[in-house]
Amino acid sequence: MASPEEMVAKMRENVFEKTGRAVADWFPVLETTGLGKHGELVSHLKTEHGVTHGFAGLIVHDFRARGEAPIDLVAAQYTGKKEHLRPIYDAIMAEVEELGSDVEVSPKKAYVSLRRSKQFATVGPATVSAVEVGFNMEGHDVTARLLEGKGMVTHRVRLGSAEEVDAELVGWIRIAYESA
Secondary structure: OOOHHHHHHHHHHHHHHHHOOOHHHHHHHHHOOOOOOHHHHHHHHHHHHOOOHHHHHHHHHHHHOOOOOOOOHHHHHOOHHHHHHHHHHHHHHHHHHOOOOOOEEEEOOOOEEEEOOOEEEEEEEEEOOEEEEEEOOOOOOOOOOOEEOOOOOOEEEEEOOHHHOOHHHHHHHHHHHHHO
16 A cells, blocks of 8 residues: 555646646646635635646645745654653654554654554644553553543553653554554
């Protein structure tokens, strides 16, 4: 299965074939609309130019990102009042590196997704005092430390220091990894 990055790269290769223009050739079209919101621009490409939703989203994303330096999403998560939490993240990721070369680390705006064939864990600053590790571990009991999950994870743990990255936590990470 292709990674999300590989899928986007393949879409970029096919933009001209599917829309009749290269991505950058759509930028002057978008500039003349007077629209600013992502959804408005996508809608314009779809309704006025017959571009499919996926390609319209890609074109608008690239249009809005022009000239911007790439953002280090992980560094951005651990700035300001959350800067002191970075050693917890680093300790977790040191353990994740030991799992295997098939782990895909995919930073998002608010957390980092850990994937194998599917997402098995998330890591991110939950508050100014804790990093939360979320796990996909169907069938495991909740404990005083291993809390019930929400959203895309079944269980979660909050960590206030790097010392809490212990054998128990690493065991849960491994269980989630092995089930992915």
